[in-house]
Amino acid sequence: MIKRIFLFAVLCFLTASAQSTNLKPFTANTPTPPLKLTDLQGKSHDLNDYKGKVVLVQFWATYCGPCRKEMPSMNKMMKKMGNVPFKILAVDMGETKEEVTRFVNEVKPEFSILMDESGKSIADWRVFAAPSNFIIDPQGKIRYTLFGGVEWDSDELIAKLKALAKP
């Protein structure tokens, strides 16, 4: 009986580990869509300006439970990336500045929150659910995608992102 419980626990652990690194290689033969939006402070961000860095582009919304839950781990992730050139661009999906500001004051993300009230980038990037994540390599190419909430500061994920930054 104890052996069975142990095996079950190992299985649960392995399943959880697999989910935490569930980055899906991006195989579509399509160019990276444009992304040019302003952040909450009104500063303009163009994805092209971040060439040379690994970029996490995330599409999220304040009403999305997993988005809210994973944001603290994204703050930790930035610290764990250390000196690796890395940027997070978190695109809010069509909400108002007022709604997003309220959320940001509560959850306190330490990365750039971009506003897309028209939803144009959501269509350009073919986003149909939240959170939808894209990992962009230093050459500006989408390398991985990930749907759903994860613990972004897991060692496995950090290792994968750091590997992308290597020349």
Add this chain to the structure above:
Amino acid sequence: MNFRILLTALTLFVFIGAASVNPVLAKEVKTIEAGDTEIDVRIFPAKGNILLLGFPCDEGKSLAEEKTASSLAEDGIEVWMPDLLSGFMLPKVRSSLSQISTESLVAIINEATKTGKKVYLIASGPDTELILRGASHWESNEENIALSGAVLMFPRLFKDSPVPGEMPKYQDAVGKTRLPILLLEGERTPNRWGLNTLSHELEKNGSKVKSKVIPNVRGYFFKRKDANRSEDVVTSQMAGLIKVSLFYLEEKESND
């Protein structure tokens, strides 16, 4: 123990028990034979010429849906609510939908058309697949009376979780019917951004599709335990929302 306390406790127990039982508002229950299965259909009769056939798949216990149906019936729209899950003895989980036979859906539609009223179909969430499947099979027999349209509330018709950066794959039933369709989606759900794509897919066999976004509500708001004020208000106005949806579909019909 004091007899009075015991009596009070017993009375309280009976009252709480009675209050927790969902009241059945349907005026009539009709049993439809569909192959080896019998499906109970709650009927909210009305004298008007419109019949709204819902596929709630909700074990017949959704109070919000029953209240809405009663309200519609008061306004002359007859409502039929077949309890498909109980008919097939299936649990209330998404995977049960694929086990509901197309034959049973067609049998229910057939009974509804026998009333001579204009039949509209309605469902929400993943249950919308049943509407599309039933309607396309119904239409495949050209002798069948044409259905008037369908209202898909917060349709959840992805085959799998959508992969970021890729076009989503939809259930096989999507794009097979010619029914005029009205899509309703909440503003505060990522699914609103997929409305255009879904509309195009639904139009593939000739359906005319229109979509409306309901401001300040999330998907499934009328089934949420944590509903906010906007969601409570829209839930209380659900009958009105459905009547407006039928109006849009009728308008579409008269323009054709």
